[in-house]
Amino acid sequence: SDRQAGQDGRTGESGEETSEFGQLGPVSHGPRLGIGMDSCVIPLRHGGLSLIQTTDFFYPLVEDPYMMGRIACANVLSDLYAMGITECDNMLMLLSISQKMNDKEREHVMPLMMRGFRDAAEEGGTSVTGGQTVMNPWIIVGGVATVVCQPNDFIMPDGAIPGDVLVLTKPLGTQVAVNAHQWMDIPEKWNKIKLVISKEEVEQAYQEAMLNMATLNRTAAALMHKFNAHAATDVTGFGILGHAQNLAKQQRNDVAFVIHNLPIIAKMAAISKAGGNLFGLLQGTSSETSGGLLICLPREQAARFCAEMKASRSSSLGQDGGIGDGQQAWIIGIVEKGNRCARIIDKPRIIEVPYRALLRHSPPRHSGAASTA
Amino acid sequence: SDRQAGQDGRTGESGEETSEFGQLGPVSHGPRLGIGMDSCVIPLRHGGLSLIQTTDFFYPLVEDPYMMGRIACANVLSDLYAMGITECDNMLMLLSISQKMNDKEREHVMPLMMRGFRDAAEEGGTSVTGGQTVMNPWIIVGGVATVVCQPNDFIMPDGAIPGDVLVLTKPLGTQVAVNAHQWMDIPEKWNKIKLVISKEEVEQAYQEAMLNMATLNRTAAALMHKFNAHAATDVTGFGILGHAQNLAKQQRNDVAFVIHNLPIIAKMAAISKAGGNLFGLLQGTSSETSGGLLICLPREQAARFCAEMKASRSSSLGQDGGIGDGQQAWIIGIVEKGNRCARIIDKPRIIEVPYRALLRHSPPRHSGAASTA
Numbered sequence: 043s044d045r046q047a048g049q050d051g052r053t054g055e056s057g058e059e060t061s062e063f064g065q066l067g068p069v070s071h072g073p074r075l076g077i078g079m080d081s082c083v084i085p086l087r088h089g090g091l092s093l094i095q096t097t098d099f100f101y102p103l104v105e106d107p108y109m110m111g112r113i114a115c116a117n118v119l120s121d122l123y124a125m126g127i128t129e130c131d132n133m134l135m136l137l138s139i140s141q142k143m144n145d146k147e148r149e150h151v152m153p154l155m156m157r158g159f160r161d162a163a164e165e166g167g168t169s170v171t172g173g174q175t176v177m178n179p180w181i182i183v184g185g186v187a188t189v190v191c192q193p194n195d196f197i198m199p200d201g202a203i204p205g206d207v208l209v210l211t212k213p214l215g216t217q218v219a220v221n222a223h224q225w226m227d228i229p230e231k232w233n234k235i236k237l238v239i240s241k242e243e244v245e246q247a248y249q250e251a252m253l254n255m256a257t258l259n260r261t262a263a264a265l266m267h268k269f270n271a272h273a274a275t276d277v278t279g280f281g282i283l284g285h286a287q288n289l290a291k292q293q294r295n296d297v298a299f300v301i302h303n304l305p306i307i308a309k310m311a312a313i314s315k316a317g318g319n320l321f322g323l324l325q326g327t328s329s330e331t332s333g334g335l336l337i338c339l340p341r342e343q344a345a346r347f348c349a350e351m352k353a354s355r356s357s358s359l360g361q362d363g364g365i366g367d368g369q370q371a372w373i374i375g376i377v378e379k380g381n382r383c384a385r386i387i388d389k390p391r392i393i394e395v396p397y398r399a400l401l402r403h404s405p406p407r408h409s410g411a412a413s414t415a
Numbered sequence: 416s417d418r419q420a421g422q423d424g425r426t427g428e429s430g431e432e433t434s435e436f437g438q439l440g441p442v443s444h445g446p447r448l449g450i451g452m453d454s455c456v457i458p459l460r461h462g463g464l465s466l467i468q469t470t471d472f473f474y475p476l477v478e479d480p481y482m483m484g485r486i487a488c489a490n491v492l493s494d495l496y497a498m499g500i501t502e503c504d505n506m507l508m509l510l511s512i513s514q515k516m517n518d519k520e521r522e523h524v525m526p527l528m529m530r531g532f533r534d535a536a537e538e539g540g541t542s543v544t545g546g547q548t549v550m551n552p553w554i555i556v557g558g559v560a561t562v563v564c565q566p567n568d569f570i571m572p573d574g575a576i577p578g579d580v581l582v583l584t585k586p587l588g589t590q591v592a593v594n595a596h597q598w599m600d601i602p603e604k605w606n607k608i609k610l611v612i613s614k615e616e617v618e619q620a621y622q623e624a625m626l627n628m629a630t631l632n633r634t635a636a637a638l639m640h641k642f643n644a645h646a647a648t649d650v651t652g653f654g655i656l657g658h659a660q661n662l663a664k665q666q667r668n669d670v671a672f673v674i675h676n677l678p679i680i681a682k683m684a685a686i687s688k689a690g691g692n693l694f695g696l697l698q699g700t701s702s703e704t705s706g707g708l709l710i711c712l713p714r715e716q717a718a719r720f721c722a723e724m725k726a727s728r729s730s731s732l733g734q735d736g737g738i739g740d741g742q743q744a745w746i747i748g749i750v751e752k753g754n755r756c757a758r759i760i761d762k763p764r765i766i767e768v769p770y771r772a773l774l775r776h777s778p779p780r781h782s783g784a785a786s787t788a
Contacts (some may be wrong), residue, residue, distance in 0.1 A: 082544040084505045086563050088464055097507050097547055097559060132457045134470050134559065136509070171455040174470055179552040186470055186507065186559045190459050 099184020472557020
């Protein structure tokens with residue numbers, strides 16, 4: 043179960059995960075992981091297999107329903123990818139349709155959102171076999187990803203050792219980009235940031251954020267095995283620092299995570315500063331949606347991991363031309379001896395991650411700018 | 416994925432499942448079941464095992480948060496029970512907290528609802544290992560039930576043959592009972608039904624409905640194996656007729672289902688008539704929440720099935736004192752040769768199911784009448 047904090051969307055929605063809950067069942071063989079990390083791991087009664095499962099749902103935060111569907115699916119799958127799992131046996135879709143939509147809006151928006159979700163599931167090698175849809179004041183989109191694994195299929199997120207380095211596979215700043223995009227229409231908000239960014243740049247940053255959020259972390263999951271990753275999590279609602287702290291707590295060894303570099307979508311750091319440290323982006327507390335994997339890797343493997351991420355074009359999974367082609371990864375910190383905590387150094391280096399060209403893989407046959415409310 | 420249609424709850428919520436969606440994945444060995452029935456069945460890559468999974472979520476329809484939690488969990492598990500599955504490997508909880516609740520309401524209501532859900536999960540032999548909670552205008556409660564099964568653990572819902580009989584394991588009328596209970600406070604509604612029922616009877620019918628909705632169909636699932644059931648479904652949002660039709664469509668043989676008897680919570684048929692055929696209860700189209708299993712059984716086994724249901728006190732599962740003790744089951748119809756449809760005969764016999772004593776297993780230490788909005 044991933045922790046997804048919300049962004050104040052254009053339609054006024056705010057999603058906020060307010061609690062974690064649940065209890066572990068009876069003791070049984072095999073590793074078990076309950077509340078607190080990205081997925082739950084349940085030892086099964088059959089032949090050393092484990093059931094690994096996660097659910098996530100939230101409110102739309104981009105205007106394009108097709109991309110929103112893709113983002114929701116990428117966000118659900120990411121919890122599996124954080125455990126180095128590259129396959130998903132089943133996906134359920136959770137949806138609510140807003141009562142406030144008229145028939146036309148509903149017939150336009152919901153099929154696109156479902157299609158985006160399905161396309162991303164297909165890119166992840168799985169398919170949607172069921173789910174549930176209800177009426178609600180707000181649109182909800184999410185899913186449940188489930189896989190049954192052999193022990194070697196997944197990497198428990200608890201094996202970091204001093205000397206490892208921390209790698210991040212997507213830039214930070216999605217919350218700032220999504221909000222800045224909304225503020226273009228709100229003069230009192232826009233006036234605060236217009237000195238540091240143009241509307242064209244906001245649009246590009248928004249497209250870049252959307253592309254990143256819709257990108258599956260599947261290549262990173264595959265490379266975790268190849269380069270012997272010791273632990274990983276995905277960066278979502280609690281920001282890079284929150285998830286680093288959460289991961290640190292899970293470790294078997296006495297380690298601490300120290301973050302030196304913050305790769306951030308270009309200009310988002312400047313916006314955050316101009317707005318008076320908006321969302322705590324530079325403190326690592328700004329929410330991300332469908333963020334990258336934060337991975338503890340042996341030092342000697344990390345550079346090659348990053349190189350293969352960039353070169354992969356999803357080829358390690360026999361794919362070509364997925365939406366996330368040309369992903370980058372950055373070494374952002376180190377694992378040292380310590381008491382299972384994480385921190386960002388005083389003046390971290392901000393890596394400005396440039397905007398790529400606008401969507402090369404734009405969704406087919408739709409205008410792509412329908413209102414979701 | 417179950418189809419849950421809504422009831423207009425006291426707090427103004429209405430849950431309505433508006434679509435079924437999804438596509439089957441690539442062909443693979445073993446039985447596979449996608450959209451349209453209660454659970455999805457996914458053949459796994461490992462040793463003949465199948466992943467069986469269902470999700471359901473909806474809005475509160477009773478005032479007691481503890482009972483609402485139990486009902487939500489019973490409703491999720493019921494989709495597994497309909498396939499004769501008695502075990503559940505994992506349960507995730509899906510929750511939203513209403514924004515309209517103040518801190519006090521929230522701290523009172525949500526823990527009770529979660530506890531009810533957990534208690535029912537525990538009665539079902541499983542536990543909640545994760546989930547997600549968001550803020551929303553309305554309260555949502557639901558879950559995801561998952562099990563990995565060997566071929567003999569489940570009964571595909573497609574083996575009915577002419578000569579079978581139809582058995583139902585809970586009485587109908589939950590929607591009428593829940594609504595009648597709300598109408599006691601709405602004079603123009605109450606005036607329409609007060610000639611046929613007293614307020615005390617409405618209260619008893621409501622308690623009876625709540626008890627039935629909170630009862631797990633687990634005993635019935637276990638007895639399906641013992642008495643060689645050929646197919647089953649659970650009765651929820653589409654009413655007895657809707658689910659009978661749905662089940663009929665799934666059959667491998669040329670069969671039709673004919674329903675002769677309608678077991679209904681006492682006086683609910685009279686209310687439905689007085690209100691001008693409210694909800695179509697006598698036509699079999701009134702929504703049920705967490706209804707009984709509708710099971711196709713060999714004729715010679717059905718009477719014994721019903722007798723053991725009544726006698727079981729959940730004993731077939733090694734339990735004693737579960738909330739559903741003293742459940743009944745009724746033979747309600749027959750399977751004949753036909754073209755995969757279902758109907759209710761012209762003048763079905765109404766079986767008035769009397770109210771049991773008020774809750775013998777009342778939830779511990781809470782007042783039990785908190786508003787859920």
